[in-house]
Amino acid sequence: MIDYKNIDKKIMIGYDYLMERNAVNSCDAWLDAWVGIKAAIIEAQVSNIGEL
Numbered sequence: 751m752i753d754y755k756n757i758d759k760k761i762m763i764g765y766d767y768l769m770e771r772n773a774v775n776s777c778d779a780w781l782d783a784w785v786g787i788k789a790a791i792i793e794a795q796v797s798n799i800g801e802l
Contacts, residue, residue: 752789752790752793753786757787760782761780763779764777764779764783787799787802
């Protein structure tokens, strides 16, 4: 099952880090979110984010 809330939470954590001027942790959080997005695309069997 795709956990969209968890993906969104990771994206928001990235923005929180960005507001703290912590670019490394921000990018790490967004990279973790991207891993979730890619898994969601595969699980949903779509060809792009727009279809997701």
